[in-house]
Amino acid sequence: MPDEKFRKVCLSLFLQSINQANSYGSNKWGVHYRRDGIRLLVGSLIVFTIHKNGIWLALDKQLLNERKDTRESLGINKLWQWDDGKWSEYKAVPSMNGYYTPSSENLEIWPIIRDFHFEYVKKVANKYEWLNIKSQSKSTPELLTYLEKELGQSIPVPKYGIQEDKILQDDNILQEIKDYNITHKELSETEREAIVQSRIGQGIFRSDLKKYWGEKCAVTGCKLIKILKASHIKPWSHSNNTERLDLYNGLLLIPNLDSVFDKGYISFDDEGKIIISNLLSEDDRIKLDIHSEMRIRKIEEKHIKYLEYHKQEIFLK
Numbered sequence: 001m002p003d004e005k006f007r008k009v010c011l012s013l014f015l016q017s018i019n020q021a022n023s024y025g026s027n028k029w030g031v032h033y034r035r036d037g038i039r040l041l042v043g044s045l046i047v048f049t050i051h052k053n054g055i056w057l058a059l060d061k062q063l064l065n066e067r068k069d070t071r072e073s074l075g076i077n078k079l080w081q082w083d084d085g086k087w088s089e090y091k092a093v094p095s096m097n098g099y100y101t102p103s104s105e106n107l108e109i110w111p112i113i114r115d116f117h118f119e120y121v122k123k124v125a126n127k128y129e130w131l132n133i134k135s136q137s138k139s140t141p142e143l144l145t146y147l148e149k150e151l152g153q154s155i156p157v158p159k160y161g162i163q164e165d166k167i168l169q170d171d172n173i174l175q176e177i178k179d180y181n182i183t184h185k186e187l188s189e190t191e192r193e194a195i196v197q198s199r200i201g202q203g204i205f206r207s208d209l210k211k212y213w214g215e216k217c218a219v220t221g222c223k224l225i226k227i228l229k230a231s232h233i234k235p236w237s238h239s240n241n242t243e244r245l246d247l248y249n250g251l252l253l254i255p256n257l258d259s260v261f262d263k264g265y266i267s268f269d270d271e272g273k274i275i276i277s278n279l280l281s282e283d284d285r286i287k288l289d290i291h292s293e294m295r296i297r298k299i300e301e302k303h304i305k306y307l308e309y310h311k312q313e314i315f316l317k
Contacts, residue, residue: 021042043128080109218253274292
């Protein structure tokens with residue numbers, strides 16, 4: 001951390017950046033404590049770091065190129081130094097990065113830097129749906145408590161409503177991600193992260209299904225929401241990105257129905273009536289409490305194409 005004489009100045013600017021990131025969503029950012037300083041991350045990218053000698057910042061490249069005179073004046077200011085390092089991960093949202101050494105007496109160039117920095121934060125926040133999984137797990141809430149104590153101000157708190165420990169609790173989801181990472185080692189970390197983030201869309205999918213089915217099982221009407229599973233009709237691994245989040249491609253099911261539906265031991269016809277595979281024995285049907293009178297409580301036209309796919313491709317005939 002910087003010396004006491006301008007530590008609070010740096011922390012105050014750090015908080016400004018946090019507030020800017022938080023304005024685009026409390027699930028898009030996080031703060032990390034490291035031995036060499038503290039960081040603010042948005043989406044998949046570091047945007048602000050306070051280290052021993054000052055501040056490292058990411059600025060928006062497009063806006064800098066549009067305001068060449070301002071960019072040039074910034075470059076000759078003794079309080080600013082461009083970072084000539086090449087950061088491949090920043091190609092996704094082009095930036096120009098640099099080091100700022102503020103002091104309590106001289107903050108005259110901060111409004112200029114801030115404009116370019118805030119523009120970059122906005123673009124990164126719009127690029128990424130959530131703070132990435134690894135960064136969520138490394139988030140340091142104690143740092144926010146420290147900021148509040150040092151600055152005497154209210155500090156926003158990130159809220160990861162779609163967290164790994166909640167959304168990825170389903171073994172099938174975890175296994176799909178593990179399998180994908182193993183079989184696609186040739187992909188970059190950023191590309192694999194994008195796939196995982198897509199799978200985390202399961203959280204949005206489940207939320208939509210809960211609303212659609214009134215927080216009840218689509219077949220039995222069971223209201224114990226904590227056990228209900230968001231089951232894709234056309235499996236996630238077979239679906240495109242639109243289909244993966246389409247609420248009509250899903251049923252909210254109790255665990256036993258979710259499991260046999262997922263494995264193809266049951267399906268449903270176009271009117272919602274259950275179809276039971278001959279491979280599911282009468283004894284197992286009784287033990288699983290599955291019977292021929294079961295049906296989906298409501299069916300719409302948009303469900304039918306997914307049910308047809310399930311009957312043709314997943315159901316065990």
